[in-house]
Amino acid sequence: MKRNGIGALVIVPLLSIIISFLIGCMIIAALGANPADAMRYLLKGSFGNMRNIGTTLSRATPLIFTTLCACFAYRCGVFNLGGEGQFIIGAIVACYIATKAPFTGFPAIVLCALAGAAGGGLWAAIAGVLKVWRGQNEMIITIMLNYVATLLMGVVYTNWLRDGSVPQTVAVPDETQLASFFGLRATVAFPVAVIAGIVLFYFLFYTSSGFQLRAVGLNMTAAKVNGFNVKRYLLMSFIVSGAIAGLGGALELLGTQLRLINGFAAGYGFDGVAMALIASLHPLAGIIVAIFFAALRVGSTTMQTATGVPTSVSDIIQALVIVFTVAGMAMVKLPEFKNWFARRARKEV
Amino acid sequence: MGSFIANLLLATVRMASPLIFLSLAELYSQRAGLVNIGIEGLAAIGSLTGFLISLITGNPLLGVLAGALAGILVNMIFAYATITLCAEQIVYGMAINIFAPALAAFTYRVYFGSGSELVQVELMGTMKSMFGIKSDNFFVNLFLDQTPMVYLAYILVIVTAIYFTRTKSGLNYKAVGEYPKAAATLGINVIGIKYLSCIICGALAGIGGAYLTTCYSKTYVDGNVAGRGFIALAAVIFGRWSSGGVLIACLFFGFCDALQIRLQLVNNTLPYQFFQMIPYVATVVVLAIIGAKKAGPRASGQPYRKEER
């Protein structure tokens, strides 16, 4: 039974991806294009050469951070939908330090990263406090705080840190920008994201604090009975997951966007939640899922220009993957489904 | 100055109308225990469908109906996943928010190809224009320079208030959101009411979206819902889950929006974004003050499994 459970966690997302792609191919065929061609160019655009791979990884980096943020929070029983807000706050903090601090270069990068993480963590703590002491639904609170963060960023780039005529902030000084690999677009932020994923994985599954956090997430009442300080764990989960997102925001600013601008990070938070669910809340799988989605986004432009299939087909495929996976995951947890599965297993024996 | 205030109030009513539909959609959903944050996406698909149908038929009213239908259809995905499959509601609403706007953008692109013509539709006429009234009196404008949809919005608020407080059926409906198990033992069809709530919610959200393209703006652009779905979510919380409260919340948020637009006209030192924040901050503050026990229907957000008998 346990093996079947784990199998479902892998099979449901894979099946969802296949079905979504099949539907996508049908749409493409209905538009009069050749689906095989379209898929080929999609792949070519995302992984066709070193440059494209670099672009895909650079696009995946912020998604990895928000995915890890969601993975960690959900593992600990905290439904943090505020990855986007925390990401943005991290970027705002980093933007202030990078452009205003009297020093540049490596020390500035380290300070930006730490302060960005702290900023994200504190922003998440608002929701944490309301959840722990007022018993409020953290999902609603974090959604609202996302909007507040986005609007606050708007004030920063149209007002407080505005540079010249275009509503955007000054660019991060050259020395404080993150180094990129072999002239590709991916920066050191990518390995940092991967390392963060590995650290999270190790922490959650191979340390006793990680075990305790997961225990709280799995069954809060039992954890309470066993003498865990549940409130402390919950608040800590908020802060750590917010810090991961905030770190991501800071690195995205220093590595890729270089300035705060309209549309920065739009949708990254919800994307992260969806990807974490598709990855069954496994940090390492989350990295792969984020790269997969980034590839779909990067490759769709090549697909559009080469075959005339609009990029929104790629958006629909991505959305369908989410729609099917979340429904599928819920389905395999249903008692009817479990019974049906158990009966079949017995028959085979 | 008098005309400034008069026009501010007119703008408030204008901005609040689509919010009322969307908030009522959310209210009906939450009253049956379903927190649907996918209103934004449902409105997006409703907005596009309303636009296309009123363009094709030349009849904005048909556009509104089609928008409602599109909202229902998409919301049935949400209904099946959250009611039958017991998927996490907020997460699924989020999936709808990613899916429905993508579908709308795709449909628009496919329908219009890469033409660069500006497509405009005829908007629904206001009562004032229908009866050929010429007066420019403030009260005439407030009460008569409105499309039939605006009256519908306010009628729905009243009907909803009566339904939930004065009718047996409405009390049964509310019971599903509060104590589903108890309701089931009393013979109430819990699953049926939950599906019904999704139909009402989809229809109202679709109408709210279609309002934007049949009564408000002659053109369609991707993203024209512009966060109204989430403001509606805020309005339901701010209005404390009652239809009168929701109306007040919508008018208040509409007022903030109207004021914010006018503040941009004068060189103001206070950034206008702070006014746009009001609905969201207000919601967080309200939640922080009222505490969990009073925050909405008790079974809100929880899956209902028949099998746990």
Place this chain on the structure above:
Amino acid sequence: MRKKLIAMVVTGAMIASMAPTFTAHADSHTVAMICDSSISDGGWGMACYNAMMDAAEKCGWETMYSDSIAQSAYYDTIVSYCDLDVDMIYAPGNQYTDAVLQAAEEYPDIAFALLNGGADTPAKAANGNVSSLLPDAQQIGWIAGALAGLMSDTGTIAFIGGMELDTTLAKYKGYGEAAAFVAEENGKSITLLDPVYSGDFSASDKGLEFAKAMMDQGADVFFGDASAVDSGARQAIDEANEAAGEIKVYDIAQPADLLGQNACVIGSQVTDNSVLIELSMKAVEEGKFGGETLYGTLQNGVLSAGELNADVVPEDVQAAYADYIGQMTEGTFLGGSETEAE
């Protein structure tokens, strides 16, 4: 179960092996346009797109475009076209400057034509592969302002901008000074309301609300450069005129001749960007592209005044307007003091 997994892996491998080597259009030239507004916005995006199509048709180029892209995606989109080996990137707007400069540094072999780029922008490009196509913003403002000065009855005129760009500010200034000058010559006085900026180019509802609020302040002639936001403003103006039973509030369109699109449009300030794009395409074909600023003025025919709405604009005003446009072309407008392009 294992069989299924193997099947999946095999399918994946098959798709991967199909990936071909892809070279875009080796024999002909290609231009790609990026745009933050929609190309069917009935304003800026539409005119810039049509200009590219016209120029491409004349030169036999292929075209690609991405529209309605977010500000944060400018660079990403430009780069994805560069990776397809297009010959020229066409970015219609000052707001793309930073993204274009960044991409131009990484792709020295691709030409970047920046419409409304600064006069100093080409010099900032390390590889000399950026050209500014610069319609004279002051003259654009003049063309609209002279008509506004002639037509305003209330003495209050308005301007709705997309972003607070230098070029937009120059248009606003030219609009105000021309209107004031013309009004004074005709014994009137003009107040130009502070400019408002929509901040994005697609929120037509914002244009609607802006226009309503500005009409409340007495404005009766509108000009702007905010794409779909302008369409919203025109809708609001049309509604106000309908309610009043006559056309009393006017809109001056740009950058294409939009006479007839809305009842309130009394004339247009026309910018024929296709001439400038064509020049750039020719330069690319001859291998001479880069590092210049191509000005567009009334004098070289890139700028002009569109047709006037004869039902609304009286004949004597039409004549006077034609006279002012003549003065601008000759360089004697405003006493000829400020004829240099900024």
